[in-house]
Amino acid sequence: MLLNKTPLYRIAIFASGTGSNADKIISYFKSSDSISIALIVSNNREAGVLHIANKNNIPTLILEKEKFFLKDVYLPVFESYKINFIVLAGFLWKIPLNLIKAFPQKIINIHPALLPAYGGKGMYGMHVHEAVIAHKEKQSGITIHYVDELYDHGKIIFQEKCAVDKNETPASLATKIHRLEYAHFAPQIEKLLLFK
Numbered sequence: 001m002l003l004n005k006t007p008l009y010r011i012a013i014f015a016s017g018t019g020s021n022a023d024k025i026i027s028y029f030k031s032s033d034s035i036s037i038a039l040i041v042s043n044n045r046e047a048g049v050l051h052i053a054n055k056n057n058i059p060t061l062i063l064e065k066e067k068f069f070l071k072d073v074y075l076p077v078f079e080s081y082k083i084n085f086i087v088l089a090g091f092l093w094k095i096p097l098n099l100i101k102a103f104p105q106k107i108i109n110i111h112p113a114l115l116p117a118y119g120g121k122g123m124y125g126m127h128v129h130e131a132v133i134a135h136k137e138k139q140s141g142i143t144i145h146y147v148d149e150l151y152d153h154g155k156i157i158f159q160e161k162c163a164v165d166k167n168e169t170p171a172s173l174a175t176k177i178h179r180l181e182y183a184h185f186a187p188q189i190e191k192l193l194l195f196k
């Protein structure tokens with residue numbers, strides 16, 4: 001008898017920058033029979049994540065702003081790659097309603113703070129860590145959540161905390177947060193898709 005090797009989940013990762021989270025997720029699922037990273041999507045031609053995709057022989061898609069926000073042109077592209085789940089890993093554009101409707105409860109994001117605090121428009125990258133430190137927070141962390149039509153707003157799936165120390169700088173906090181992201185993002189995706 002032939003075994004059916006088609007993975008249950010074909011994920012598109014959306015990223016705008018370096019893509020170190022994407023890199024970890026790709027490595028984590030490399031030998032999985034159930035989950036495959038089938039497409040890397042970016043809004044930025046210069047994004048480091050595209051090199052990571054090439055290194056791993058994963059196809060890439062560069063989004064054009066007008067098409068992404070005004071038309072449904074990318075839905076058939078996702079369909080052609082049989083994408084059935086989307087992971088945002090440092091993707092800076094808001095997800096348009098047509099995409100949210102096409103992937104109901106099938107788009108998740110990671111945010112480098114404990115939502116609902118320090119989320120929303122303009123709260124990305126170092127801005128988040130600078131704000132956390134400016135407000136003298138004693139702790140920060142990561143949030144994995146479903147994506148809805150508002151920035152950093154959908155139902156929370158997972159959070160993990162870390163301490164913000166007395167002499168913490170935005171850069172040192174960013175390193176702590178990245179460590180948490182690397183440890184938890186891929187296992188949480190696996191748990192959400194396969195063990196729930």
Ligand code: GRF
Pocket residue numbers: 015017018019020021022089090091110111112125177178181
């Ligand atoms: C991560 O800190 C993530 O929480 C945020 O964007 C950053 C992306 O970093 N949404 P990288 O590109 O994965 O290194």
